[in-house]
Amino acid sequence: MSVLRDIVTATAVVAGAFFFMAGTVGLLRFPDPLTRLHALTKADSLGLGLIVLGLLPRATGLLAALKLILVWLLVQLAGATVAQLIAREARRGMPST
Amino acid sequence: MNMAFAFDCGLAVVVTGVAGWIVLTRATFGAVAGFVGFGLLLTLAWVRLAAIDVALTEAAIGSLAGALMLSATARLRPREPTTAVGPGPMSRVVAALLSAVIAAALAAAVLSLPDPAPTLTPAAAEHAAATGLGNPVTNVLMAFRAMDTLLEKVVLLLALVGVWSLAPDRFWGGRPSLLRRVEPGGTLDFLARLLPPVGIVAGIYVLWEGANHPGGAFQGGTILASMWLLVLMAGIAEAPAVGSRRLRLTLIAGPSVFFAVGLGGLFLGDAFLAYPEAVAKPVILVIEFAMTLTVTVTLALFLAGPPTREPFP
Numbered sequence: 001m002s003v004l005r006d007i008v009t010a011t012a013v014v015a016g017a018f019f020f021m022a023g024t025v026g027l028l029r030f031p032d033p034l035t036r037l038h039a040l041t042k043a044d045s046l047g048l049g050l051i052v053l054g055l056l057p058r059a060t061g062l063l064a065a066l067k068l069i070l071v072w073l074l075v076q077l078a079g080a081t082v083a084q085l086i087a088r089e090a091r092r093g094m095p096s097t
Numbered sequence: 098m099n100m101a102f103a104f105d106c107g108l109a110v111v112v113t114g115v116a117g118w119i120v121l122t123r124a125t126f127g128a129v130a131g132f133v134g135f136g137l138l139l140t141l142a143w144v145r146l147a148a149i150d151v152a153l154t155e156a157a158i159g160s161l162a163g164a165l166m167l168s169a170t171a172r173l174r175p176r177e178p179t180t181a182v183g184p185g186p187m188s189r190v191v192a193a194l195l196s197a198v199i200a201a202a203l204a205a206a207v208l209s210l211p212d213p214a215p216t217l218t219p220a221a222a223e224h225a226a227a228t229g230l231g232n233p234v235t236n237v238l239m240a241f242r243a244m245d246t247l248l249e250k251v252v253l254l255l256a257l258v259g260v261w262s263l264a265p266d267r268f269w270g271g272r273p274s275l276l277r278r279v280e281p282g283g284t285l286d287f288l289a290r291l292l293p294p295v296g297i298v299a300g301i302y303v304l305w306e307g308a309n310h311p312g313g314a315f316q317g318g319t320i321l322a323s324m325w326l327l328v329l330m331a332g333i334a335e336a337p338a339v340g341s342r343r344l345r346l347t348l349i350a351g352p353s354v355f356f357a358v359g360l361g362g363l364f365l366g367d368a369f370l371a372y373p374e375a376v377a378k379p380v381i382l383v384i385e386f387a388m389t390l391t392v393t394v395t396l397a398l399f400l401a402g403p404p405t406r407e408p409f410p
Contacts, residue, residue: 077292084284 005057012054019047033090041083045076105145112138125170133163149311150234153303157319164400229378231309238313239381243370247355250388253395254348261339264403270340271408273401275329289331296324304389308378314351314385318392325397339404344394351391355384 026039052072059065115138119131136159143152184192221237228240238246304317328334337344358380362371372380
């Protein structure tokens with residue numbers, strides 16, 4: 001049981017870290033603000049989701065697990081909204097296509 | 098070498114590296130962005146040192162300072178010189194020498210510290226039961242070193258007076274403006290209606306938990322302040338006029354309650370800020386609640402800046 005739990009945790013956290021890494025590479029390499037935002041927010045939402053998923057089996061109780069999920073949801077909400085706001089500001093400075 | 102030690106070493110290297118980069122980089126915006134990241138890394142370092150209270154405070158102050166510096170950067174940008182005007186070779190040498198001497202003196206001071214370091218921890222832990230609080234950090238802040246905390250809050254007020262004093266005469270007593278180009282029903286509007294109920298509960302939770310776990314008036318107040326700022330920035334509510342009596346009373350609520358309790362201790366108890374042991378916990382909670390109110394309003398008004406609109410007649 002505990003081995004299975006460790007495997008779930010390790011797989012999910014490593015996968016999450018991979019998405020964070022991919023998002024960071026995108027942030028550094030993509031050519032303009034909109035694509036950079038795209039890389040960052042998509043990868044971060046998924047990456048954090050996977051890390052929370054990996055940590056859930058290790059939570060000390062139901063309340064701690066719910067808090068972890070709440071953190072993930074709040075980051076999702078903030079990330080998505082801020083990405084929209086930044087993108088809107090960035091588009092102001094661009095030629096309309 | 099175990100994993101935790103490797104992680105700590107990596108963290109130390111990254112923190113130092115980012116600090117060096119902030120100092121060396123030329124662009125103001127880049128330095129501020131680096132500083133925000135530095136604050137988050139420092140938060141992580143405090144967590145690793147098991148100082149969760151300090152970590153929470155660093156996260157709160159770091160993001161607040163970051164936001165303040167970003168707005169200052171935006172204000173300074175038009176006046177920033179395009180070509181760097183550096184100091185001459187002579188002053189460079191003098192500055193380098195001075196820095197080296199200070200670094201050497203600091204290193205010597207650190208190396209000559211007594212080992213083990215003198216500590217008040219046993220004394221603080223021994224009397225922890227006197228206040229009825231479970232969080233030793235809150236014990237120190239609110240009881241053993243209450244005077245420092247009181248003065249700290251007064252400093253916050255003085256800083257706010259400093260911000261307000263930047264207002265031109267005709268705007269004195271008016272409202273600061275945080276209004277952006279916000280479309281009703283837009284993204285910011287949506288967030289400012291969805292998030293505050295959650296954030297207000299979280300802020301009060303952090304304040305309440307401060308009695309027994311990491312947290313407290315400052316950390317809770319910062320969360321509440323950011324919720325209020327969100328509402329102000331979305332244009333759902335107006336920033337208060339700085340001349341408003343109600344606002345002024347809120348601003349002095351925390352320090353006044355603290356001071357009144359202190360004077361009560363002087364006349365009824367043994368000394369200034371001496372709490373009667375039987376009701377120490379309720380008294381501390383009352384002070385904490387009043388302080389949270391003041392901290393929330395003060396921090397939000399820091400970011401709102403000096404008044405920019407004339408007071409209504």
